[in-house]
Amino acid sequence: MPATLQQRERRTFWQRWSPNGELCILLALALEIFVFSLVAPNFFTRENLFEVIRLSVEVGLLSLALTPVIITGGIDLSVGSVMGLSAVVLGACVSAWHLPLGVALLLTLLTGTAAGALNATLITRFNLPPLIVTLGSMSLLRGIAEGATGAAINYSNFPPSLLFLGQGYIGGIVPAQFPLFLAVLACYAVLLHKSVIGRAVRAIGFNAPGARYAGIPVARRVGLVYLLAGVMSGLAAIVYVAHLGQAKSDAGTGYELAAITAVVLGGTSVFGGRGTVWGTMLGLFSISVLQNGLRLAAFPSELTGVLTALLLIATIVSDRLARRPATTQETEEFMKNSQLAILCGTILAGAALVAGTNVWLFRSLAAPTQVGKKPVIAVMPKAKGDPYFVSCRVGAEEAAKALGVQLIWDGPVGLDAAKQNEVVESWITRGVDAIAVSVENQAGISTVLRKARSRGIKVLTWDADAAPDARDYFINQATPQGIAETLTDEAARLMNSRGQFAIVTGALSAANQNQWIEFIKKRLAEKYPAMELVTIRPSDDDRDKAFAETQTLLRVYPTLKLVMGIAAPAVPGAAEAVRQSGRTGVNVIGLSLPNLCKRYVHDGIIQSVVLWNTTNLGYLTVYTAAELVEKKLQPGATGIQAGRLGEVVIQGDQVILGKPMIFNKSNIDRFNF
Amino acid sequence: MTTSRFRRELSVAAAIAVISIVMAIAAPRFFAPENQLDLLLANVPVLIVAVGMTMTILTGQIDISVGSQFAVCSVLSGVLASMGLPVWVAALLTCAIGGTLGAVNGALVAWFGIPSIVVTLAAMVGLRDALRWATEGAWIQNLPDGFQWFGLSQSGSAALTAGIAFSLAATAAWALRNLAAGRMIYATGSDAGAARLAGIDPRRVTFWTFVTLGVLTAIAAVLNAVRFNQIPSNTGLGLELKAIAAVVVGGTAVTGGKGSVAGTMLGVVLLGTIGPALTYMGVNAYWERAAEGSIILLAIAADSIHIRSGKGARNLATARA
Numbered sequence: 003m004p005a006t007l008q009q010r011e012r013r014t015f016w017q018r019w020s021p022n023g024e025l026c027i028l029l030a031l032a033l034e035i036f037v038f039s040l041v042a043p044n045f046f047t048r049e050n051l052f053e054v055i056r057l058s059v060e061v062g063l064l065s066l067a068l069t070p071v072i073i074t075g076g077i078d079l080s081v082g083s084v085m086g087l088s089a090v091v092l093g094a095c096v097s098a099w100h101l102p103l104g105v106a107l108l109l110t111l112l113t114g115t116a117a118g119a120l121n122a123t124l125i126t127r128f129n130l131p132p133l134i135v136t137l138g139s140m141s142l143l144r145g146i147a148e149g150a151t152g153a154a155i156n157y158s159n160f161p162p163s164l165l166f167l168g169q170g171y172i173g174g175i176v177p178a179q180f181p182l183f184l185a186v187l188a189c190y191a192v193l194l195h196k197s198v199i200g201r202a203v204r205a206i207g208f209n210a211p212g213a214r215y216a217g218i219p220v221a222r223r224v225g226l227v228y229l230l231a232g233v234m235s236g237l238a239a240i241v242y243v244a245h246l247g248q249a250k251s252d253a254g255t256g257y258e259l260a261a262i263t264a265v266v267l268g269g270t271s272v273f274g275g276r277g278t279v280w281g282t283m284l285g286l287f288s289i290s291v292l293q294n295g296l297r298l299a300a301f302p303s304e305l306t307g308v309l310t311a312l313l314l315i316a317t318i319v320s321d322r323l324a325r326r327p328a329t330t331q332e333t334e335e336f337m338k339n340s341q342l343a344i345l346c347g348t349i350l351a352g353a354a355l356v357a358g359t360n361v362w363l364f365r366s367l368a369a370p371t372q373v374g375k376k377p378v379i380a381v382m383p384k385a386k387g388d389p390y391f392v393s394c395r396v397g398a399e400e401a402a403k404a405l406g407v408q409l410i411w412d413g414p415v416g417l418d419a420a421k422q423n424e425v426v427e428s429w430i431t432r433g434v435d436a437i438a439v440s441v442e443n444q445a446g447i448s449t450v451l452r453k454a455r456s457r458g459i460k461v462l463t464w465d466a467d468a469a470p471d472a473r474d475y476f477i478n479q480a481t482p483q484g485i486a487e488t489l490t491d492e493a494a495r496l497m498n499s500r501g502q503f504a505i506v507t508g509a510l511s512a513a514n515q516n517q518w519i520e521f522i523k524k525r526l527a528e529k530y531p532a533m534e535l536v537t538i539r540p541s542d543d544d545r546d547k548a549f550a551e552t553q554t555l556l557r558v559y560p561t562l563k564l565v566m567g568i569a570a571p572a573v574p575g576a577a578e579a580v581r582q583s584g585r586t587g588v589n590v591i592g593l594s595l596p597n598l599c600k601r602y603v604h605d606g607i608i609q610s611v612v613l614w615n616t617t618n619l620g621y622l623t624v625y626t627a628a629e630l631v632e633k634k635l636q637p638g639a640t641g642i643q644a645g646r647l648g649e650v651v652i653q654g655d656q657v658i659l660g661k662p663m664i665f666n667k668s669n670i671d672r673f674n675f
Numbered sequence: 676m677t678t679s680r681f682r683r684e685l686s687v688a689a690a691i692a693v694i695s696i697v698m699a700i701a702a703p704r705f706f707a708p709e710n711q712l713d714l715l716l717a718n719v720p721v722l723i724v725a726v727g728m729t730m731t732i733l734t735g736q737i738d739i740s741v742g743s744q745f746a747v748c749s750v751l752s753g754v755l756a757s758m759g760l761p762v763w764v765a766a767l768l769t770c771a772i773g774g775t776l777g778a779v780n781g782a783l784v785a786w787f788g789i790p791s792i793v794v795t796l797a798a799m800v801g802l803r804d805a806l807r808w809a810t811e812g813a814w815i816q817n818l819p820d821g822f823q824w825f826g827l828s829q830s831g832s833a834a835l836t837a838g839i840a841f842s843l844a845a846t847a848a849w850a851l852r853n854l855a856a857g858r859m860i861y862a863t864g865s866d867a868g869a870a871r872l873a874g875i876d877p878r879r880v881t882f883w884t885f886v887t888l889g890v891l892t893a894i895a896a897v898l899n900a901v902r903f904n905q906i907p908s909n910t911g912l913g914l915e916l917k918a919i920a921a922v923v924v925g926g927t928a929v930t931g932g933k934g935s936v937a938g939t940m941l942g943v944v945l946l947g948t949i950g951p952a953l954t955y956m957g958v959n960a961y962w963e964r965a966a967e968g969s970i971i972l973l974a975i976a977a978d979s980i981h982i983r984s985g986k987g988a989r990n991l992a993t994a995r996a
Contacts, residue, residue: 124976131930134923134975137916142968149962263796272790307804311797318789387812387909395811415807510961539960545907546899550717554951557710558702571907578903582829598814601904 022269023321024281030313031288038295043432045298048175050431056177057424058290060085060238060245060254062283063183064261065268066190067234069282070227072265073194073207075274076125076132078228081235081261083144084117085254088239090147093157093249096164103161111236117143118232122225132228140258147251153510157249158445168244169449179241186237191279203227207274246419248445252511255418264289267314269321288313297428300410303386376406377631378434379624382413382425384442384465384514388543389595390570390616391440393675394465397620404645405628410434416543417512419443426450430457436627438477440465443513448472460630464623466514470655474630477623479614479659482514486521488612488662489593490530493564496589496609500532501563504555506548506576506592508569510540515568518593536562541572548575556583567592573611577602596665596673603670611665617675618647619659626657683926684938686977690970691945694952702955710951716833716902718947719840720745722940723895725918725925726847727888729939732922733851734877734884735864735931736784736791740798741892741918744776745911747802748896753815753906756822762901763825770893776802777889781882799915806908815906823904836898843891848936860884864931921946924971945974 019025039046064081071078091113095106117139124135170178194200202223205213214220235254243249268285270277292313293306381398383391395411402409410429414421419442427450429437437454441447441463451461451472464477480488493503505522507515519538526533536559541548552565552575565580565588567573573594580588581602590608595616602608625644629635635642642657644650651658665673698705724741731738748769755765776798783794824832851857859880862870867877900906925942927934949967958966 124972128976130975131923131928133919133929135972137920137923138968138971138975140968141964142972145962145965145968149959149965153961259796263800266793266796272792302808304804304808307800308808311801311804314793314797315783315789318793319787322788387807387810389812389814389907392812537954537957537960539954542912544909544912545903546910549903550713551954553713553717554710554954557704557707557713558955574905582902597816598905 019280021278022271022276022281023317024269024278024284026317026320027267027269027281027284027288027313030317031284031291034288034291034295038291038299042295042298045295047431050294050298052171052175052177052180053427053431054287054290054294055180055183056245057294057427058286059177059179059183060242060420061257061260061264061290062286063186063234063238063241064257065264065282065286066186066279067231068261068265069190069268069270069277069279070194070200070203071132071231072262072270072272073203073274073277074224074227075207075210075272076224076228077136077262077272078121078132078231079136079258080117080121080139080143081231081238082254082257082259083140083142083147084114084232084235085239085242085257086251087117087143087147088113088236089243089249089253090151090155090157090251092240092243093155094151096161097157097159097249103164107240110240111233114232114234114236114239115229116232117235118229121232122228125228126221126225144251144255148510151251153251154513154516155250156443156445156513158247160243160247164240164244165247165449166244168241168246179245182241186234187279187283194279199223199226204275207271207276209275242420246423246443246446247449248419248443250419250443250511252417252509253420260289263310263314267310267317269317293424294428297412297425298432300412300432303412303415376408377436377628378408378410379436379438379627379631380410380412380429380434381438381464381620381623381627382422382440383411384413384422384440385417385543386413386415388570389598393595393597393616394620394623396675397617397622398624399620400617401621401624401628401645405625407624407628407631409624413440414442417442417509419446422447423450426454430454430459434459435631436460436462438462438464438623438627439468439473441468442466444468460627462623462627462630464619474655475626475635475652476656477619477626477659478656479619480662482517483521485593485612485662486518487525488664489518489566489568489591490522490525492591492610492612492664493566494530494533496591497533497563499530502534502536502559502561503564503566504536504559504562505538506541506551506555506565506567506569506572507538508541508543508572512569518568541567541569541575543569543571545571545575548572549579552576552579553583556580556585556588562588564589564591566590567594570594570598573608574598574602577607581605581607595675596670597675599665600670603665603667606667609666611670612662613665614659614662615673615675621645622647622650622657622659681926681935681938683924683975684935684941687925687938687941687945687974689977690974691941691948694945694948698952698955705952705955712833712837714947714951715837718943719836720895720899721914721917721921721947722840722943723843723891723898724888724914725921725939725943726844726936727884727891728918728922729925729927729934729936730847730851730860730884731791731888732919732927732929733860733864733931733934734881735867736881736884737919737929738777738780738791738795738885738888739915739919740776740780740795740802741888742911742914742916743799743802743806744773744889744892745896745899745914746908747776747806748773748893749900749906749910750806750810750815750908752893752897752900753818753822757815757818759819762819762822766897769897770890773889773891773893773896774886775889777886777892778882780889781885784885785878785882810908812908814908818904818906823901825901832901836902839894839898843894844936844940851936856880856883861932864933866932917946920971924974945970 088110092110095101095109124130125132167178202218206220210220242253264286265282268281296305422442448469451468455461461473462475463473467476539551565576567576573592577590580590591610594611599608599611622644639652641649752765752769755768756762780794780798783789784791859875862875863877863880870877921942922939925938953963
């Protein structure tokens, strides 16, 4: 890396509170709060303030832990994976082995500590670069969690005392995890800024050999920060499990990136030696306020990433500008006039962009007042970018337009139960009229849906159900059992009920797919004993990975007769692999969208695609929600007039879309979704 | 001297050898030419990106935005092709776009002095979300007939792809050792101050390595896109981790100045072999990630044990990320 930046210790007020440009980010945070107070309903309330804090605790704990790590000039990519492993341990201890809660919590923290110790040992004893070590342990620890639980076990049924930590409010106002977070924050502030260890960590970051000559036990101090990072990840896992009420191997996926972003945004230098806990907190909240504000204002959540990127660049560049007079010779040299002009231009362009966004923000502020009391219906897919849900959205928008309701369509970009909770929370704060969720995780989301119902919001589930008492109606497109049986029967028909076949699934930890696989296995055992399911391979919802996995499958199992893809991108991926292999006699079937598969169906590679009409599913969801809001749909109804769908049957509290369809050569061209 | 210089490369090669021997005994079909070709083609994108990443890491920088750049380039190549441009023109334009993305990163790092991990973190998040915003998750469909395999036959396209990948890697390996520009990269990464005294402009070197990486990422994206007849918009997720892992496992120091393209290629081979090898062995997919992680850790821990027994502990600063 380039020569370490020189820092002159000067203890003015300014330098004390903003040694690394923390004031720039404070300014950005203030600007965010100002803008969102104007445009986002219910943003500037005490309730929302605590909500933002509550949802930031897990990433906050990790970012606190990463601050000293990055100050030593290291990095820890494994914190999210340690969270996953610790969450699984906690789940197993409480739900499976029924250990006392105290013992379970202790074991969870010990798991985190052990993982931290592994990193610390490899880094300090074996002198390995932290980047590689934690890259390796990131895979290893997540892998252990996945392997031990088969990626599918989802522990729930936690005792209320644990759930209170994540879901309760002290005195009905202050979230229960807030005092815990404050305590950890205080400890880290003292450790880093008021203790000998903190000074040692800084010294190591500036110059490790120098620190050693000064008598600092470098290896021990470096080991300590990684060990603490492990402990904090364990603690974050406890809060996460208490918050969601469920523990699965995918807990904390991607959290390392969020935490690193917060630390870096807060002015901590990745070259080591500089950084403050105060800055990290500002970085953390400037991101979570941005997310929260965009959700409350119902702006596309993709803006979060774009704005975070601008924020990162803008704060660091403005920090550089502000420091310019005090820079050393080296930094002065890189700032020639022409470059200054480019810099000013970039900042001006950035400002123009921000200003433009603001104009747009204000315009859309005016929109809700114009239309008066249009009902607001918020619909959440499981994963926003998934082609399956993209096609559901088409129908949802069609219904919203026909009925004259405002549709908010938002959700996580990938399968993420924690993100789903966050989005629902922000909808409750915003005060929408109806919420419809395609549930990733039952145990996780039911609590927050009940909260929404208690506030008088109509709650629906669609595509995948929550606990029955957490929602008014479930839009039932097909039961997991129905899907599994249709797929298995279709496979049996093509294979004459005998021979080998393989499944290419989505992510290994995807709840839906795992449910289908269970029912497929059951169906095989009951009706088709001569059919052998040889293996299940993950595609991570990535077409290219499904392609590569299928290529390998075809080579490993030369007698394979059929590949079944049970995620939308997996089916075309598998089909392309079969086509390029030139093998005949291997059929591809699965659950996917007709549009993605049309070509292969006509080429005779995909025999059949099982699915319901996704556009109609989105349409029916919004239609039912609107009827509920306008009180046209009363309890006990046995049917609903759903616009162009005509009369749709209601059984109890389930609205039935109809049976899964089988698309093949004869009918696939009639559908466009 | 030579063994100590190539110690990491040797331990990675040893790991590959062990896996090969196990496979030769347990599942000899693994070495069937068709399977090897499949594996090669599947790893071409990682290989090409990792070659570019080697140069970037050699200068002491890092680029974690390559996955997002890859996705942007894939989608844009499809958009350009479906606008009616010949596939070659679309491919060249895509390379220009990749170079531009790299240039933005490079300029911010080199001339504005912002740490590369910050710049490319911003680019990674920003580009990915901008793409999601623009495409709303939709795939690029209805590509013209001449798009898949550049309009060649399947085997012709495979040969072309493998040829491009190998000539790029070989050129990079040769250039890094023998060209002035290559030596400048090592000099910049070893000691930017000394490089400047020697008449090298480290900022220009840094800038051009980012541009090169951008172009290489675009080439990888095009070569991957033409293997199919539709382009998903969420492609390239996690590519940065695969490429960086291959580079560092292959012995390139994240502090810059030390490493080789040959090591990177070994890294790509090791990481690209583990997954399919485990499938051939019939290992349950659920344990695959754990196995991958332990093989990486073992491969890198092995060479540090050499160091400890040989020269005693180096100081931490040289091992720092």
